[in-house]
Amino acid sequence: MPRPPLARERVLDAYESLLIADGERAATLEAVAAAAGVSKGGLLYHFHSKDALAAGLAQRLSELTDADLQRMRDAPEGPVAYYVRTSVMEDDALDRALVANTRLVQAGSHAAAQAISDVRRRWAAEIRPHVRDDTALELVMLLGDGLYFNNSLSSPGGAGEEFVPTGAALDELISLVLNATARALEDPEPAPRSSGLRPR
Amino acid sequence: MPRPPLARERVLDAYESLLIADGERAATLEAVAAAAGVSKGGLLYHFHSKDALAAGLAQRLSELTDADLQRMRDAPEGPVAYYVRTSVMEDDALDRALVANTRLVQAGSHAAAQAISDVRRRWAAEIRPHVRDDTALELVMLLGDGLYFNNSLSSPGGAGEEFVPTGAALDELISLVLNATARALEDPEPAPRSSGLRPR
DNA sequence: GTCTATATAGCGATAGAC
DNA sequence: GTCTATCGCTATATAGAC
Numbered sequence: 001m002p003r004p005p006l007a008r009e010r011v012l013d014a015y016e017s018l019l020i021a022d023g024e025r026a027a028t029l030e031a032v033a034a035a036a037g038v039s040k041g042g043l044l045y046h047f048h049s050k051d052a053l054a055a056g057l058a059q060r061l062s063e064l065t066d067a068d069l070q071r072m073r074d075a076p077e078g079p080v081a082y083y084v085r086t087s088v089m090e091d092d093a094l095d096r097a098l099v100a101n102t103r104l105v106q107a108g109s110h111a112a113a114q115a116i117s118d119v120r121r122r123w124a125a126e127i128r129p130h131v132r133d134d135t136a137l138e139l140v141m142l143l144g145d146g147l148y149f150n151n152s153l154s155s156p157g158g159a160g161e162e163f164v165p166t167g168a169a170l171d172e173l174i175s176l177v178l179n180a181t182a183r184a185l186e187d188p189e190p191a192p193r194s195s196g197l198r199p200r
Numbered sequence: 201m202p203r204p205p206l207a208r209e210r211v212l213d214a215y216e217s218l219l220i221a222d223g224e225r226a227a228t229l230e231a232v233a234a235a236a237g238v239s240k241g242g243l244l245y246h247f248h249s250k251d252a253l254a255a256g257l258a259q260r261l262s263e264l265t266d267a268d269l270q271r272m273r274d275a276p277e278g279p280v281a282y283y284v285r286t287s288v289m290e291d292d293a294l295d296r297a298l299v300a301n302t303r304l305v306q307a308g309s310h311a312a313a314q315a316i317s318d319v320r321r322r323w324a325a326e327i328r329p330h331v332r333d334d335t336a337l338e339l340v341m342l343l344g345d346g347l348y349f350n351n352s353l354s355s356p357g358g359a360g361e362e363f364v365p366t367g368a369a370l371d372e373l374i375s376l377v378l379n380a381t382a383r384a385l386e387d388p389e390p391a392p393r394s395s396g397l398r399p400r
Numbered sequence: 401g402t403c404t405a406t407a408t409a410g411c412g413a414t415a416g417a418c
Numbered sequence: 419g420t421c422t423a424t425c426g427c428t429a430t431a432t433a434g435a436c
Contacts, residue, residue, distance in 0.1 A: 041420065138363075139343065145347075153305055153306070153316065240403095244431070248431090
């Protein structure tokens with residue numbers, strides 16, 4: 001596949017940042033162009049409309065999810081712990097694409113809604129074999145959503161951050177969730193399919 | 201206290217509805233005025249600015265929380281089950297005020313961020329004595345957040361609703377959470393303080 | 401209290417020079 | 419591929435009639 005133009009990626013980065021920091025309303029073409037270091041006309045050469053810009057972010061989210069699912073499959077501590085742990089925002093590329101897309105969903109973007117729904121479905125499919133039943137799956141998924149929700153609310157810089165666990169508190173939470181949802185005592189997680197990774 | 205004017209409440213209702221259904225950007229003064237059945241000038245008599253409108257919703261949320269905490273204290277199945285169950289959107293006054301305020305937070309409203317943070321803190325304080333430790337409290341709170349997050353994403357009408365449990369699935373989820381977080385086997389929930397409600 | 405009319409500013413998008 | 423200039427529209431807010 002041909003590598004996308006540099007300016008195009010810079011515009012998408014700027015759009016994402018503005019959505020996360022200041023919300024959908026503040027992410028105007030003018031503001032995005034300024035943040036990306038191009039003019040409004042220059043921006044509109046790469047994205048013919050605001051909808052095209054939103055579609056670009058939805059596609060980025062989808063691509064980043066491919067990589068995340070691979071990491072989830074390879075995670076030594078298993079997909080459930082990996083999922084909960086990485087639901088705490090680390091401000092990496094996937095976190096940012098996800099939060100930016102939630103902003104767009106709340107502003108009525110169908111493309112973003114579809115993209116988020118897809119991500120969730122793919123995560124659930126990957127996790128399902130590693131938990132006891134559908135209720136346990138629901139618990140795990142909702143917990144991750146709760147973490148993202150809090151991360152996405154507390155981003156401006158203050159209120160809400162007290163609710164996001166880190167360090168030892170996060171480890172304890174993961175341990176509690178694993179105990180409540182693991183498949184069975186004799187086989188907490190099936191061996192990885194085609195991987196040289198040793199279980200710990 | 202003097203009862204607020206009818207038109208004022210109608211405006212607040214319309215603002216809330218537009219925020220929930222179409223997002224912050226669509227909730228313009230013109231759109232709100234039209235939905236409330238008044239003119240733009242009429243609206244601006246009651247709320248001098250858009251910020252004042254947002255502050256009105258934040259205050260409404262705070263008042264509705266008072267009533268919810270009382271119901272939580274009186275709930276026969278205990279505060280944890282009550283909290284999880286009512287985190288599934290029933291489109292009542294509190295649900296609507298909460299979702300509308302999350303829209304405003306994501307658009308950068310400080311008043312709304314403060315209001316949401318307050319609600320969460322008050323809920324947590326009420327639930328804390330009924331769970332084992334802080335980790336269990338975290339699990340319960342995040343689960344409720346996850347439910348609200350999904351409700352609030354799926355509102356436009358379609359994608360996302362498959363993740364919100366109802367009926368028997370919800371009962372099983374609550375049961376799982378209670379088992380994972382309850383204080384101790386001999387005393388799963390302290391007797392209600394000053395209430396004639398019989399335990400079931 | 402509620403209205404119409406208007407001022408001012410900023411939005412998304414197009415046209416065409418370079 | 420990126421720019422400036424500009425159009426048409428809509429936003430928030432004010433002024434003043436009723």
